[in-house]
Amino acid sequence: MLKFAVKRILFIIPSIFIITFVTFLIMSFSAGSPGSVALGITATPEEIAEYNHAVGYDRPVLVRYADYMLNALQGDFGESYSSGVPVVDLLMPKFPTTLKLALFAVLFSALIGIPIGVLAAVKKGTIADTGTTVVSLVLASIPGFWLGLLLLLLFSYQLGLLPPFGIGTWKHYVMPVATLAIPSSAYVARMVRMTMLEALSSDYVRTARAKGAGPGRIVFVHVLRNAMLPVITQLGMSFAGLLGGAVIAEQIFGMPGFGTAILEAINKKETMIVLGATIFLSLLYMLIMLAMDLINALLNPKIRDNMG
């Protein structure tokens, strides 16, 4: 197990460099340079060039990347071009909102999706199965932003039950979390149904049945444990994806989160902020995946042997 863990952790180091470099390279083609953003539209090209030279922006991309990485390793992700405030100080206060959205969304998608998926698999071929399959397919086909608009229309505008925008009370989080959790729970339900069916038709289930285990014992003791492995990984991936995907809920419901900050930075051509945010979320994604892999390996010796 230790060998596997060390190997898997070393594995992410090249990925860190690839991700940061790709993001850096993409952003280096951005139309906004420190000079053009800081000095505004009244500046002449000469002034902009001079400013860029002064901050070292005219050096080759590779040199700037090395510089950026050396600073980033010490926790310095650069400053906003226009205000000079460090990127970390700008972004970190926005993160808790987004984190809450993603955490609750993934929690509810598991609470709703897993029981439905299990039910559909156990009752395979019945109306309950067909019904949940159809509903989850429809829900998976609804774009998150439209679902958000429909919720807004129904619960705020028609029924007046929930506040349409802002943060503060738990009521403000109901619709954004639902917007993110509903499509995600449909996906989880589909996946649970699939892995459950696979597990139900495996040899150990037949053995357990032959030894006289009741259907309840088979589902809850034997099948569920094995079927949950890929689902745990999926939940981890959804969580990581929702941290980025929360931008849509934040936009609809006017929540000042991470995604909104990124969107603003993109529109103002604040390259350093976009870069810092993208790298932060990508690294977080990798760490979550690492954790999922380690959990999987802990629970399933086969994976360990294949990798180690």
Add this chain to the structure above:
Amino acid sequence: MTKRRRSRQKRLADMAGQTNPAMDVWRNFARHPVSMAALVILILMIIAAVVSGFLFDYDTEVTALNPAELLQPPSAEHWFGTDKFGRDVFIRVMYGARYSLFFGIVTTAVSMVLGILIGATCAYFGGLYDIIVMRIMDSLVCIPSILLMLTLVAVLGKGMRGIIIALVVTSVPGFARIIRSIVLNVVHQEYVEAARASGTGNGTIILRHILPNCFGPILVDVLMSVSSCIMAAASLSFLGMGIQAPAPEWGSMLNEAMEHMRAYPYLGIFPGLAIVITTLCFNLLGDGLTDALDPKNR
């Protein structure tokens, strides 16, 4: 009489093992009314998308302001009502199919070709090339796709080109990985070894012997990718980073509708329904094909 003879001929052909595999899949597929309905709706949509280009004039009917008919509810004259600029929402939704179907189909086609190139060569040649390329692909997957798309659009500019490249970059790694694993399964089979032993070139082996056997398994992923590309493109436009107003892209229509949703909810309903129906049909088609291609069902 003739009918009976024909069925007898068919039975004889079946007995002789002369069935066409593509026909088998089609017959399996056609048995599911839901998948067939999805196929028919999609064909009608494609026809509507093509026809709307000839039927409506973009400058006068799709985007022109019409102050005389602002914000009218759905009626016999304007089926989906009119928006805040007096434009007919039905015409705009129909015209909008051109954008969404184009994004879905074109970006998926491009990503598939690139994915095949990358995945097949990785699996076939292996070694250091395989390790490096697949590491890059796996790392790209770690960047949250909506963020990667937003940054790409920010750099490339909002609009067609930006969206297409953003969607392709985010879809290629998935395709590359699937194709690589399929090809890895195929590459060591006897008929490939035989082709190699008889001196067939690498390119020919990949094109003639390996790829045709990958077609079935990736067909489903292709359809799923079309629907997720349509959704992603609409999301980008909804966030104001894709196709810009006044173009009738469904996502940007919903963005425009947001401020008037409280009083005129229909503005937010129809473009969204259009997206859901399109993506749902592609997903249903994918599900139907999964069943039809499953050897157990033949």
